[in-house]
Amino acid sequence: MIPVLLIFIPLLAGVLTFFFRSEKAVRSWSLGISFVTMAVAVIGVTIFDEGSPLLTVNTPWLQTLGSSFFVRLDGLGKILTLLTAISFPVIFTSTWSTPYKRSNNFYALMLLGQAGLMGVFVAADALLFYFFWELALIPMYFIASIWGGEKRIRVTFKFFIYTFIGSVLMLIGILYLQSKTANHSFSIQAFNNLQLSLKEQSWLFWLFFIAFAIKMPIFPLHTWQPDTYEQSPTAATMVLSGVMVKMGLLGIIRWVMPVMPAAFHSWGDVAMSLSVIGIVYASLIAMRQDDLKRLIAFSSIAHIGLMNMALFSENISGVQGAILQMFNHGINIIGLWAIVEIIERKTGTRKMSELGGLAQKAPAMAVFFVVIALANIALPLTNSFPGEFLMFNSLLTAHTTRLYALLFTVFAGLGIILGAVYTLNMIRKTFYGETNTVTAGVTDLSLNEKIALSAVVILVIVIGVYPQLLLDITNNFSEMIANKDMFRKA
Amino acid sequence: MGGEQDIRNMGGLSKKLKTTYWTFLIGCIAIAGIPPLSGFFSKDAILMNAFANSKLLFSIAMFTAMLTAFYMFRLLFITFIGKFRGTQEQERHLHDSPAAMTIPLVILAILSIFGGFIGVPEVLKGNNLIGKFLLPVIPPAQHVHSLSHSEEIMWMVISTALMLGIIVAAWFIFRNYKRKDGTGFGKLLENKWYVDELYDKVIVQPLYRFGDFLKNVIDNKVVDGLVNGVGRAVNYGSRQLRLLQSGQVGAYVLMMIIGMIFIFVLQFFIRK
Structure with a gap:
């Protein structure tokens, strides 16, 4: 029941939002709905155990095709639906004062996007997964192309084509897998029970991996991302980077690791190489960015690359670390975007060379920003630290099964150092130094912004101090993925 | 001082910043290792153990201890003695810090005078409380050549005399400090060996x-x-x-x- 509610509350509310007239009503309604969704998600995650019938729904849907409406909340789904459910109230609260033309359409599309994301995270039927994958993508495409920046048409067109190519490749893979199952079913159990040859697995692996790698994104399929993040309205950027990139990682964990374990293992070195190149490459580029949005976009590429590497190290701490970090990355980057949005609204610029001295004018904003930025570097006691620790642990353990794991670890570690370089530089250039004509008139945060950012900072510290809260939720799931499925070589 | 941190622009502050001066002086004496302030006992314990194990390590430790005494008193003299070298504007506003900072300074100064008595070595009829306290964690060093008591006392006297000599030397060099840029080796040091540039x-x-x-x-x-x-x-x-x-x-x-x-x-x- 819970996963159905998580999908249909935002879906129906989103459709209704199109008919709203008053802007104020739209905002309050959307925020209210996002709180309801969050309450449902928190109940679903905390109260019910994995086997509970309330967390699984399986009803016939397109029976002739072998597809059913099969959704369930497992450990991974719980973490990601929780992330989605927490993100939207934070996004709506922190951008409360941002004006939008035809705001009813904007908020309606945001809620539809949330419904799509929830669907992706709980779908246990491949066709349903594909359906929600597109449902999540299309509202974001419209938001970016209608409410985006100057170059929005060109950029969002590229974004759409890019991700759509990935989706189509994945669809081919899904259809092939369905044709191979005993009773032509799309359900995840049927996929998991398939026994495929290594050759079949290999090209299926690439069909899926390219789709997911575009979404994450993995080098060299990343060029849509900085442009899209830069041009989208910040609320959409928050959804894209905080939640949507996790679709790619979820795809790897749920649809690739257990279904094509042999190819997953044998192509792991290539995937890891691409990830590690991406980490160093994106970090070096981030170091030379002047635009705050582009800097954070490249920083995100580096962080996602590390999560992907951890998955390919094929052990439980890699899976646990990556899932934990998926949640943390979402929280942190939404916090960073929120502050970038506030800075841009107050000063009219995102260029670090034009900013400076904001800490004198907006001390509360500076405190929030520094805490979240330090979480971005994974300082101990911030939420990213346990995640990063688990992931590096997994990379170091992987050297027994992977020839180059040690080398990869060294370069991934270099990415962490570069991460500190560009993040601290960003703090210094934006918040310290002397004020100038652009920053002299800046005022501090308003109440709604303080509330949203406090929520982020509380999560940063609580999870940093006690990550077991989240690790316990995913423990069974990760163990199942790491032990039962991954080492089942064809 | 209004944000100034460069001691070359200070000088003669002892008259205006009395509390700061006295607490700083006590800190310098303690860190230089003059008995009976706290720094003496810790330095002495390290030096004696170094002496017992390796003459080379002992010499290096002794030399750096002398350097410490030298630069701390250089800092003291340049900052608090001589003539004020800042602007007139700065001179008019010179004053001690508020109580929130001077009270901790006084507490720390008192501790650096008496703090050493928790670790008085046996040779001076002390009972070495800190040594006993740490015993469960750090077992006593197994000396290969243990020092006799007379040797130990001799080195205490020598090191104290050396430190006093260094302090007197620093007094003569820096009491009338005038600002000038370094040359040669001094310049290399002024730029921290150019490590940052490298x-x-x-x-x-x-x-x-x-x-x-x-x-x-x-x-x-x-x-x-x-x-x-x-x-x-x-x-x-x-x-x-x-x-x-x-x-x-x-x-x-x-x-x-x-x-x-x-x-x-x-x-x-x-x-x-």
Whole structure:
């Protein structure tokens, strides 16, 4: 029941939002709905155990095709639906004062996007997964192309084509897998029970991996991302980077690791190489960015690359670390975007060379920003630290099964150092130094912004101090993925 | 001092910043290792153990202890003795810190006077409380050559005399300090051995240039260029293919036949 509610509350509310007239009503309604969704998600995650019938729904849907409406909340789904459910109230609260033309359409599309994301995270039927994958993508495409920046048409067109190519490749893979199952079913159990040859697995692996790698994104399929993040309205950027990139990682964990374990293992070195190149490459580029949005976009590429590497190290701490970090990355980057949005609204610029001295004018904003930025570097006691620790642990353990794991670890570690370089530089250039004509008139945060950012900072510290809260939720799931499925070589 | 941190712009502050001066003086004496202040006992314990194990380590430790005494008193004299070298504006506003800072200073100063008595060594009839306290964690060193008590006392006297000598030397060199830029070795030291510059040249700048190269050339031109190139190729291809749709029925029939033949041939090959 819970996963159905998580999908249909935002879906129906989103459709209704199109008919709203008053802007104020739209905002309050959307925020209210996002709180309801969050309450449902928190109940679903905390109260019910994995086997509970309330967390699984399986009803016939397109029976002739072998597809059913099969959704369930497992450990991974719980973490990601929780992330989605927490993100939207934070996004709506922190951008409360941002004006939008035809705001009813904007908020309606945001809620539809949330419904799509929830669907992706709980779908246990491949066709349903594909359906929600597109449902999540299309509202974001419209938001970016209608409410985006100057170059929005060109950029969002590229974004759409890019991700759509990935989706189509994945669809081919899904259809092939369905044709191979005993009773032509799309359900995840049927996929998991398939026994495929290594050759079949290999090209299926690439069909899926390219789709997911575009979404994450993995080098060299990343060029849509900085442009899209830069041009989208910040609320959409928050959804894209905080939640949507996790679709790619979820795809790897749920649809690739257990279904094509042999190819997953044998192509792991290539995937890891691409990830590690991406980490160093994106970090070096981030170091030379002047635009705050582009800097954070490249920083995100580096962080996602590390999560992907951890998955390919094929052990439980890699899976646990990556899932934990998926949640943390979402929280942190939404916090960073929120502050970038506030800075841009107050000063009219995102260029670090034009900013400076904001800490004198907006001390509360500076405190929030520094805490979240330090979480971005994974300082101990911030939420990213346990995640990063688990992931590096997994990379170091992987050297027994992977020839180059040690080398990869060294370069991934270099990415962490570069991460500190560009993040601290960003703090210094934006918040310290002397004020100038652009920053002299800046005022501090308003109440709604303080509330949203406090929520982020509380999560940063609580999870940093006690990550077991989240690790316990995913423990069974990760163990199942790491032990039962991954080492089942064809 | 209004944000000033450069001691070359200070001097003679002892008259105006009395509490700061006295607590700083006590700190300097303690850190130089003059008995009976706290620094003496800790320094002495380290030096004696070094002496017992390696004469070389002992000499290095002794030398750096002397350097410490020298630079601490240099700092003290340049800052608090002599004439004020800052602006008149700064001179008028000189005053001690508020109580929130002077009270901790006084507490720390008292501790650095008496703190050493928790670790008085046996040779001075002390009971070495700190040693006993740490015993469960750090077992007593197994001396290869233990020092006799007379040797130990001799070294205490020598090191104290050396420190006092260094302090007197610093007094003569720095009591009338005048600002001048360093030359030769002094300049090398003033610039911290140029380590920052070395890092900048060898690591920071090349990395920045490499980052710029990746950003401007590789990412914008090569990777994104390839992506956009695919898009352009598709556009170009469809513009060319569009020409086939000419409206001439004859051409359509021709193409239809070519297509059918192609499919037949394909089927022939696939059947095999």
